Amino acid sequence: MTINSLAFLIFFMVLTILYYLPFVKKYQWVLLLAASYIFYTLAGNHNLIYIIITTIVTYIGAILLDRKNTIQEEYVKAHKGILPKQEIKDYKEKIKKEKHKITFFCVFINLGMLIVIKYGSFLMGNVGRIFGKENLSDISFLQIAVPLGISYYTLISIGYLLDVSKGKCKSEKNLFKTALFVSYFPQITQGPFSRFTEMAPRLFTSHKFSYENLSYGCQRILWGFFKKMVIADRMKPMVDAIFENYQECSGFSLLLGCMYFSIQLYADFSGYMDIVCGCSNILGIELAENFKRPFFSKSLAEYWRRWHITLCSWFRDYLFYPLSISKAAVKFGRIGKKILPPSIAKLVPSIFALSIIWLSTGLWHDASWRYVFWGIYNGVIIIASMCLEPWFIKIEKKLNIKAENKLFQGFQMIRTFLIISLLKVFPIANSTKGSLVILYKIFFEFQMELSRAACFPTFKTEDFFCVGIGLLIFIYVSFKQEKAPMHESINRCPFVVRWAIYLVLLLMILTFGVFDTGLTGGFEYAQY
C-alpha cells in the first residue's frame, strides 16, 4: 500500500473515525502507534525487526543520556561555589565523554544497520574491485530488502538522541511513545524529518475534532493527489522514454529531459508531502514543511533552503554545526588564515564541514558513485559561489545591476533552474557511467532540434493539455503562496466557488489522472 492509493485513503478514513471516537480520547497516541505498525506491515514490509531494534536502542540511549544530564546538573548545583571551577569543569568533561560513549554506541548500531543494509553491496563491491574480486557485491546476506523508511527513521532517532544529549529535551520515559515517534506513519515513507521537541507535544496529547483541520487537511490531500496523478505521473513516461534511450538522444533532448524530471520530481515529492501533511493535519498533528517554492530560488544555496528543507536542516543541525566547530575544522581554519585572503579564510571551517555534508547527503540518497559526484557537484558550486561572492558583488556594482531588479532576479532563477536540472542527471541515470555520458552529451553533443518528437517524446495531445493546465495551476498557486498561504484565500471564497474549485480538481484527477498503476508505482523518494 503506497500513500497514493485508494487502500491508504480507506485505511486513513477508518483510522480518523476511530481516532475521534469519544472513548479513545486519551489513547489516541496508542491508536496511532497501532496504525503506524499496521501501515508498516501493509506497505509491504514484514520485517519489523529493524525498526524495533532502532526504537529500543534509541529509547534506552535517551534515558541514559538524560540520566547523565540530571546527574551533572545536580552535581554542579550541589558543588557550585564549594569546589574550584577547574574541578567542576573536569567533572563536566568526564560526563561529556561518557555521554559521547553512549551516543556513539547507539548511533553505531542504528547507523550501522542502515549502512550495512543500504550500502553493504556498494561497499563490498568497491572493496572487491580494489582487490580484484568482481562479485563481492553479490554476497547473499547483503541482499536484504531495504526496510521501509530506514533512511528516514534512523536519522530522526539519531536527531532525538543528540537533542537529549544536548539537554534540549527530556527523554521519553515511555517506550511505546518513543516507538510512535520513530514509526509515525505519515512521515515514515519519505519524511519529513521531524524533531522530537516539536513532535512530542503534538503526538502525545489528545486532540479534539476540528472541522477546520478536516477541511484544510482534505484540501491538501486533494491538491497532493492532483500534483502526483495529473502532473508527475503524466510526465513520467516521457522522462523515462528520454533516459532509457539516452544513447540515441541528443544533448538538447537530454537537457530538456533533465528539466522535465526536475518538474516531475517536484510535483511527485511535494504531492506526497501535501497528502501526508494533510492527513496528519486531520489528526491534529502538524508536520514540518519540506518545500517552499524551490524554483523561485536565485542560487543553489537558496534552493537547498527551499527544497527538502527538513533533510537539509537535519544535516545542518546534526552534522554541519558539530563538524564546523570541531577541532579539525578549527585547525583548518587556522591554516586557512595563514594562506588565504581573509574573506575566504573565515569560510574554511564551513567549507570543510560542507564537503563532508555534501558527500553524506549524496550517499544518503543512494549507494553509488553517481551520488558521490552529485554531492561533489553541489558542494563545489555552493562553495565556489560562497568564495566568489565578493567578486560577484563587485561585478554587479560595475554593471549597475540592482538586486531588486525583476529582470535580474528572473535571470538568477532561470540560471538556478538550469543548474538544478543538470543536477538531476545523477538520480535519473541508472548508473554512474550513464550519468557521465549524459553530461558529456549535454555539453558536447547538443544538437538542438525543435521538433515535437525531440522536445516532447511520447507526449500525446492529452498529455500536453493535462500537464500544461496542471502546471499553470501549480505555478499560479506557487506565485500566490509566495505572498500568503493559499488555503486562506480559498477559505475566504463563498461556498459555491470553493466547492467548484474542489470538484473541478477532483474531476480533473478522475479524468486526467493516471490510474494505470503499472505505469506509476509509488513515490520517487521512497526508494531512498
Place this chain on the structure above:
Amino acid sequence: MEKLLEILKGLKPEVEFEKEQKLIDDGILDSFDLVALVGEINEAFDVEVEFEDMEPENFNSVEKMYEMIERLQNEV
C-alpha cells in the same frame, strides 16, 4: 558588548544588530555566518562554544549572544 558588536558589524555591515531579536529565526544570519561568528567569538573572548550551545535561542539577538559568552566565561 562593543567587541561583540564590532565582530558582528564586520561580518554583516548592513544589519542593525542592536534592533534585531530574531537573527536566526528570520534567517538574517545563515548557517555559514553562524559558523564564522562562532570562530570569531571563540578567539576574541577566549571561550569554546560547543555543539550544545549552537541553538537559535543563544544567537537570536546581541543580548542573548552576550549572555552565552558570559556564561561560558564563568565556567572556565
Place this chain on the structure above:
Amino acid sequence: MHNIKKIAIRLVLIIVVVTVYDSIIDYLYRPYKDSVTYTMQDRKKLEGTLETVFIGTSRVQRGISPEIMNEELGTVSFNMATSLQLMDGTYHLLSSVAEENPVETVFLGVAPELMLSDNDATRSKVLVYERMMDWKDRLSYLIDCCPMQEWPYITLYSTQVEDYFDFDFVEKNVEFKQSEEYKTRKTGKIRYRNNGMYSLKKSTDDPQVTFLEKKESIFQPSSVNKEKEEYFKKTIEYCKENNIEVVLVNMPISGNLIEELGDVTTIHDYYSGIAEEYEIAFFDFNYYKKLEETFDNQRFENEKHLNYGGAKVFTKVLAEVYKSYQNGEDMNKYFMDTCPYYVAE
C-alpha cells in the same frame, strides 16, 4: 452533531457530482459498438425469466447464439460470456444471475489458457463488473477479486477513457447514439446480435487457421493456477448446490490456438477428469466427429473466434448434442475417443 451533518452533506455532494460526471463521460465516450449497453438493456427486459446461461470467454460470447438456442430448446437463454473472463469473475457473475433468475442449465465454456496465466488484465474485470446488476454483487466482486488500487479504474468510466481529445470520435459517437439505427439496432454497424451475444460476420483469410499439426504441450495440469482452479470448482459446486445443470463446453477452436496451448489430449483429459468428479457433462468439440466438415476457415472470424455464421451452425450442433445427452443417448454418436486432427509429436 453539526459537524457530522456538514460532512455528510459534502460527501453526498461529491458522490452525486462524480456519478453525474461519470455518466456524462460514459455517454460521450463509450463507443456505440461496446456491447455492454445492449447487453444490460436485454438483461433488464428478461430479468427474472432466464433459464439457460452461457458463460465463459469471448469464444463463448461470439460462438453461441441465445436466439437460436431459445428456438431449439424452447428456453430463455442469455450469453454472459466476456472477453478474457477469469474464473473468479465467472463465479461471481453466474451467482449474481442465478440469484435473480430461475436458471436451470449453465453452458460453461472452458478456457485452458486462462487457467495458466498469473497476469490478470484489469480490463477483463471491468467487463464482468459492468454486467452485474446489483450493487451488492458488484461490491462483493470488487472486494473478493480486485486489488484496491484497481477499484477507481473498474468503477469509473472516466478513468478508463484513453483519448479525451479525439473530438471527431465523440461527435460521431454521440450522433450515432442518437440515431434511430442505434435505438432499433437495425444496422450493420453494430456487432451485437442478441441476448449478450456479440459476433462478426467476416471470415478469416488466414489459410493456417484450422487443423494444424500441433507442437509441444504448454498446458499441463501441474501448471494450472491453484486459485483459478478453486474458483472453477467453486462455480461447479455452486451450481450443484442450487440444482443447476452444468455442461462444460470446449468450443471448436482453430489450429493456431492449439499450437499455442499444446496437446489437445492433455486438455481433454484435464476437463474430463473434472467432469467425472462432479458428474457433469463435458462436450469437447475438438473431438467432434464432423469437426472438419462443419468448422473450417469459413466459420472462423480469426484464429480464436467463430464468426456469426459459424456461431449459428455451432449453436444448432450444440443444441442437438445436448438434446441427445438429455435423452440419455450415447455421446459416442457425436464424439470420437481421440482427436485425429491435431497430432501429438
